[in-house]
Amino acid sequence: MSDETKAMTYIYMDLPCFFPSALSACPTRFLLTISISPTQSQQFNSDFYSSRRNPRSPIVILSTLITFRLQLRMSGKAELVFIPGPGVGHLLSAVEMAKLLVGRDEGLSVTVLVMKLTDSSDMNSIADSVSASSSTGRIRFIELPRAELQNGSPSLVSFLNAVEAYKSHVRDVVRGLADSGSGSASPRLAGFVVDMFCAPMIDVANEFSVPSYLFFTSSATFLGAMLHLQALQDDCQQDIGALVDSEATVDYPGLANPLNIKLYMPSELRKKDISSLFLGLAKRFRETKGIVVNTFEELEQRAVEAVFDDKLPLLYPVGPILTLKGGSDDKLGSGDIVKWLDDQPPESVLFLCFGSMGSFREDQVRQIAHALERSVHRFLWSLRRPPPGGKFDVPQSYDDPNEVLPEGFLERTAGQGKVIGWAPQVEVLAHPAVGGFVSHCGWNSTLESIWFGVPVAAWPMYAEQHFNAYALVEELGVAVEIRMDYRKGDEVTVTAEEIERGIRRLMETEREDKKEKVRLMSEKSRRALMEGGSSHSNLGRDLKCVD
Template structure:
């Protein structure tokens, strides 16, 4: 009887917490289901400027990935089963093809956003339209959900949330199979016991149920000085309890995450922290799932990144949408217009 080899999946995420964390959580779910499955994750760094990121980052790592996988498959106890590739790393499909295995694209945004991507691509391929002409245009596009020869797309979503978008994708015979595998959440974050987390939890423990508005705009979200002052004024005047994750802008032409202010008083209105003491807390990094899970949190002002959206839905906290960049605008549109479960900015 031939020996059964362990199946090895190669995961290739893109740098960035919003992409990396759900990829890691999906890998954990898979390995928990079958002890014969193992996963190798390639962690790529980004020492290049943002304007070159999309064009050169993935290509610059292809040789490194190819060599590493070649070395791995020389181990006779390992059977290479396939590649799971982030949606921004699709040129890595070339490497999977060289090894004769399947590739699955992991889409870390919504099903509706994936449908929009396919629709814009079809306008270019089938109707020969220059889709860049729609930039800053008032034209209305009819998008089916709100072409790549791969076995399928894995989406961090679930049927009850995006039934319409998922049906639209499944009805299109030009699109490979789409597998909703979510919600994939980093729920164990609520067990974080560092000092900052303890102080945040102590503050929330002292507040009445559903009384705190939580403001957080993702790992890359930040505002300039004038915007910070206006938000602070609005928070003070509204009179509600709040917890505000305030981040400092990252250096210009850098892909580093925004950092924390050593002293929030330097960017807030004079006396703001003193006047709001007792019912507010300004923090830097936020243990988001733990905060959203806390009974004192009754609202979430969010940038509408997809991970944050899923976490808020999971915890049952209403969202006030303040989309900022990338797919957040279409996420907010879907939440406000299609699903009607949050208010817009």
């Protein structure tokens, strides 16, 4: 007996009163209609909304069945338009999500629209490499005309203005897709999957009368925080900028402990225009048909349960979505790095890497170097030069790291560590020689560290990284802190003493505790993606939405 038949039998036998009183049909859909009394309808609505906190409850399964399985479209092919946010991390996550979807449904195809906001040859070559290596018969990439940030500034205002400017380009591309797909053998346009920073593209989806799904590339906990702050602003008339600039603690849904909002939320929210834009995005999240989150229930169970609410779209935790294979590693020298790691003892190397946009001023670089040398622990350090003048660009490798390192550092530590430029992060974290990770706590890096079971020393720098670091250190206990209130662009320098203290906690005094906790979570992350696992099941629910 099929799963669908089982579900229908279950409905007839056990849930006869939980059908809405009327369901409208359209000519291209098969529909089962059952009439019940107003009292029964009211009971259904009450039970349905309360049950949405549990994504696999009978009522949610029933709702999914009614909406997506009994209203079957006659065409078996569907196409989704993916609109990732500009930036390597957002593009990589979106591409991996697209691969998961088409891998589970042979009738589904995906068109990824690639936005580029910079002339950086490095950033663009990475995007081109991802597109070339991921294109298949059912995943294709269309590069949109380049848009420039105002004054080259990476502020949220200029970023969102650039996304707004892309609307006309997206509209033109999708119109062409819709026209070319009008034949009976062509896939129908089934909807948009928009990045968390591309919520304005919901307007374009509405113009084509197709649903939008949000792809949230950060944590469910941060999603809940955004929605909570947005509700405080719009429903309670709370001045969020003033709140973020205060010493107040806030009880966030999804967190066990009250949070110091000034310390852990993005500092940009202190500006009224920024906070209005940022929380305006969160308000638009509520307009989508569903929210797909790159997390897994076992990692953020409290947050996932908190976000399920009768005023929100259904949540689909389908992660961890990881890019486990690189496209240009050999060209960038990963072979030499892996060979060096091969010569090190198991779990002896401390890996320092701060994301695709991570870099430090010269005085901070020297403090890190002093801490590493004094700790005597083996290290692999990804060190890169900041873009000139604060420009929004990918940091470059130093031609000669000696220009920023303490005199004689490379010679004195030749047998202790290795300083590199770009790092093949996934390969490094997967290597058995790595025993700790000094990280900025970007969400992709966080998921990778958990997947490979490598404990973290948290050094967040910008955006929601402080929030992620708080969850790792205080909520999950899989990380130690180096400095939680560091902000990139501030004139604060983290001292060598602070850095060394964090390194020793990670690699010595708290080593066994953190290693065991992250090992257990690593096992849960892998089980979540297996058949029958939470994320595997949630992806199946997600696919039913586009049937």
